Amino acid sequence: MNWPDRPVTVRVPATSANLGPGFDAMGLALGLHDVVEARIIADGVAIKVSGVGEDTVAADDAHLVVQAMRAAFSLLGGQPPGIGLRCTNAIPQGYGLGSSAGAIVAGVLAARALSPGGDGLGGPELLRLASRIEGHPDNVAACLSGGLTIAWTSGTRAEAARLEPVDGLTPVLCVPADPMLTHTARGLLPASVPHADAAANAARAALLITGLTANPALLMAGTEDLLHQRYRAVAMPATADLVARLRAAGIPAVVSGAGPSVLALSVTGVHPGPAAVPPLAEQTGVAWQVRTLEVDRRGAVVGVPSAVPSQPGGAGL
Numbered sequence: 001m002n003w004p005d006r007p008v009t010v011r012v013p014a015t016s017a018n019l020g021p022g023f024d025a026m027g028l029a030l031g032l033h034d035v036v037e038a039r040i041i042a043d044g045v046a047i048k049v050s051g052v053g054e055d056t057v058a059a060d061d062a063h064l065v066v067q068a069m070r071a072a073f074s075l076l077g078g079q080p081p082g083i084g085l086r087c088t089n090a091i092p093q094g095y096g097l098g099s100s101a102g103a104i105v106a107g108v109l110a111a112r113a114l115s116p117g118g119d120g121l122g123g124p125e126l127l128r129l130a131s132r133i134e135g136h137p138d139n140v141a142a143c144l145s146g147g148l149t150i151a152w153t154s155g156t157r158a159e160a161a162r163l164e165p166v167d168g169l170t171p172v173l174c175v176p177a178d179p180m181l182t183h184t185a186r187g188l189l190p191a192s193v194p195h196a197d198a199a200a201n202a203a204r205a206a207l208l209i210t211g212l213t214a215n216p217a218l219l220m221a222g223t224e225d226l227l228h229q230r231y232r233a234v235a236m237p238a239t240a241d242l243v244a245r246l247r248a249a250g251i252p253a254v255v256s257g258a259g260p261s262v263l264a265l266s267v268t269g270v271h272p273g274p275a276a277v278p279p280l281a282e283q284t285g286v287a288w289q290v291r292t293l294e295v296d297r298r299g300a301v302v303g304v305p306s307a308v309p310s311q312p313g314g315a316g317l
Contacts, residue, residue, distance in 0.1 A: 001116055003080050007039035008113040009303060010106040013296035014091040015098030015142040016171070016263045019212075020223035020254040021204035027098075027142030027149045028212075028263075030171055031294035034089045034102050036065055038110035041082035052089035052099075064100060068107025068133055075129065076115040094179025096257030101139030104130050109302050124159075131158035139257070146299030148212050163213050165295050166267060172277045174262040175289045176238060185258035188232050197226040211252075216267035219252040223265065229255050236260040238286045245280045262288075 014032040018024070034052075045066055047059045057063060061070075066083055073079050093099040108130050112118035121129070127144060131137035137151035141160035151160040207222035232255065233240035239260045246253035246264050251272050256263040264277050274292040281288040 001078055001080075003040040003116070004114060005040070007037050007084075008110055009035060009037045010109045010113075011035045011301045012091075012102040012106045012143050013146065013299065015101060015139045016096070016254075016256040016261075017098065017138040017142070018225070018228065018254065018257060019208060019263070020225040020229070021201045021227065022138075022150070022208055023201075023225070023227045024136060024138055025150055025152060026205070026208065027138045027151065028165070028171065029142045029146045029149075029296035029299060030097070030173065031296045032090055032097070032173070032291070033296075034087065034091050034099070034106065036088075036103075036106040036110060037086040038065075038069065038106075038114060039084045040080045040114055041084040043082040045082065046084045047087070048085070049087045049089065051087075052091060053093050054089070057087075057093075064103040065107040065110070068104040068130070069111040071133055072108040072111035072121065072129060073115060075125075076111065076117045076121060080114070092175055092179070092261070094181060095175050095261040096180075096185075096255065096259045097173075097175075097261055098139035098143060098257065101130070101134055101143045104133045105140055105143045105300050108133075109300055113302050127160055128158045142299075144299050146297045147295065148209075150209070163209065165212050165297070166214065166216055168267045168269075169212065169216070169295055170266050170268070170274055171293045171295060172264040172266065172274045173256070173289075173291045173293055174242060174264065174277065174281050175291075176260050177287055178260070180236060180258065180260045185232050185235065188235055189228055190231060193227060201226045212265075216270045219265055219267070219271070220247070220250065223247075223252040223254050225254065232259060238284055241284050242281060242286070242288070245283060246277065249276060249280060251276060251280075 013029040091099045130140040137158035141149040141151040145162040148163045211218035211222035253264045
């Protein structure tokens, strides 16, 4: 196979899944980015990581970007002689912000760009491959497409629809000091929930979509969850406390993904602005890192290194 000698760069956004009642279905892309530069090398695996995870992530075939690349290369006709990576990470890992989805999306997109047969891996196939590696489609869908996504599984096939968030939507991210493993958070969920809670949650999910895309006055009601946040609160009391304080102040707030980060959402003229979040976070007595972000409306971006932009809150090579 005739492998290219030039690198490619992929910039991927952080994502917040669930958004309250949209459990395992909805995702929002955030203006906080990891950047991966990938190239084909003569043999082996060579990885350099800077930023988040530089002292902890694997530097061999166990690296998630490499695993995703190899899965994509296998679909595209064969493995390269070697893989070289330079990763500049800004997405917190283990905080419910889609860091694993970002690594997977970066890997499959880099492999497609580097493979002579890459054109054969189209958009639907990318989503399905990334979802298969991740185990669920909500974060990878938002990472690939940007904006707001609704993801689901039809049979064994992952599907997704992208929606355009309302203008002026401002996410404020609150990240605590200690992470939480997703499987730990999932282990706290009951096997079943009351029918009344499921019905109420379905209504809230519909309101959430309307609030995020058309009528932000519905976001307080639309971010109310009855399926997962209350059950996870025992393992992340500071997160539950901050969500409650923000909501009491009229700020739509949710647990980001499986937690423990908190995502506050506001629209100018409808909710208290981003400046209202830090004082409420300080009241909890927890050292939250509070960041005002933008919604990433582009999703993952692929190009040569000089063509991939860096944005405030993201990372560049």
